[in-house]
Amino acid sequence: xxxxxxxxxxxxxxxxxxxxxxxxxxxxxxxxxxxxxxxxxxxxxxxxxxxxxxxxxxxxxxxxxxxxxxxxxxxxxxxxxxxxxxxxxxxxxxxxxxxxxxxxxxxxxxxxxxxxxxxxxxxxxxxxxxxxxxxxxxxxxxxxxxxxxxxxxxxxxxxxxxxxxxxxxxxxxxxxxxxxxxxxxxxxxxxxxxxxxx
Numbered sequence: 001x002x003x004x005x006x007x008x009x010x011x012x013x014x015x016x017x018x019x020x021x022x023x024x025x026x027x028x029x030x031x032x033x034x035x036x037x038x039x040x041x042x043x044x045x046x047x048x049x050x051x052x053x054x055x056x057x058x059x060x061x062x063x064x065x066x067x068x069x070x071x072x073x074x075x076x077x078x079x080x081x082x083x084x085x086x087x088x089x090x091x092x093x094x095x096x097x098x099x100x101x102x103x104x105x106x107x108x109x110x111x112x113x114x115x116x117x118x119x120x121x122x123x124x125x126x127x128x129x130x131x132x133x134x135x136x137x138x139x140x141x142x143x144x145x146x147x148x149x150x151x152x153x154x155x156x157x158x159x160x161x162x163x164x165x166x167x168x169x170x171x172x173x174x175x176x177x178x179x180x181x182x183x184x185x186x187x188x189x190x191x192x193x194x195x196x197x198x
Contacts, residue, residue, distance in 0.1 A: 035072040038065075045080070046070055047165035048158065053173035055189050056088040058135075061165065065146075067155045076148065077155050083108075083135075083143040091134040091190040094127070098150040101125040101135075106143030109136045132190070157185020 045063040059081055064070060067077035083089070083106070091111065103123040110119055111134040112127060118138065119125065127133045137143045149155075160181035163169045173181070178192055 035074070038071045040065055042080075048162040049165050049167070049169040050162045051169050051171055051173050053161060053178055054175065055090040055178070055192055058083040058087040058089045058137075060169070062158065062162075064155055064158065068152055074152070076150055077152055078146060078148045079155070079158070080144070080146045083137045083145065085137050085140055085142070087137045087143070089133070089135040091132055093130055093132045093188055094149070094154055095186040095188065096129055096151060097153050097186060098129050099127040099133075099154075100148045101127070102146040102148070104144040104146065106137060106141050107139030108143055109138045111135070153186035155185070157181050157187050160184055 045065040046069070047061060047063050049060050050057045050062070062079055062081035064077070064079045066073050067079075068074060101124065103119055103121060103125070105121045107121075108119050108123075110117060110125055111132070112125060113131045113133075125133075125135075161173050161178065175192070178189070182188060182192070
């Protein structure tokens with residue numbers, strides 16, 4: 001657990017969530033005036049359920065932990081999910097955002113740009129902007145993972161193709177709607193490129 005707390009602290013520093021003021025303290029930029037410090041347990045956050053769609057989905061439920069709506073971060077965002085054995089994150093790339101996957105448990109096969117390999121619990125996958133990524137749970141247990149983005153954007157895609165936990169999630173995401181959601185979230189899924197203007 002200490003390892004993951006240390007990693008999240010390092011990621012926060014790397015992505016520049018804080019700016020050191022001349023007096024050595026932390027100062028907020030103009031867009032950060034509504035930022036709220038948060039301490040979250042594993043079960044805390046905005047729980048959402050993905051709606052069915054043509055592209056494979058890794059699992060139904062995910063949690064947005066920190067973003068512009070949860071904590072008010074204007075610079076980065078973080079979420080978590082569990083991917084069951086056989087679950088797949090479909091091939092996609094993020095436009096203008098770097099991502100880090102923190103694989104806490106399980107075994108995954110990862111396709112990242114021109115690389116392909118198996119990774120295990122404790123692995124970190126850095127996904128630069130505009131790099132194709134896909135992942136499959138090839139083990140016998142759930143993969144628990146956290147995903148951290150350098151900039152807001154993709155969380156809007158995730159909200160667009162899901163509903164809050166507890167609401168009916170059976171309405172299928174149409175191909176046109178998926179294109180609109182990709183545009184909102186600055187992401188492209190292979191074979192489902194958006195025709196909406198950028």
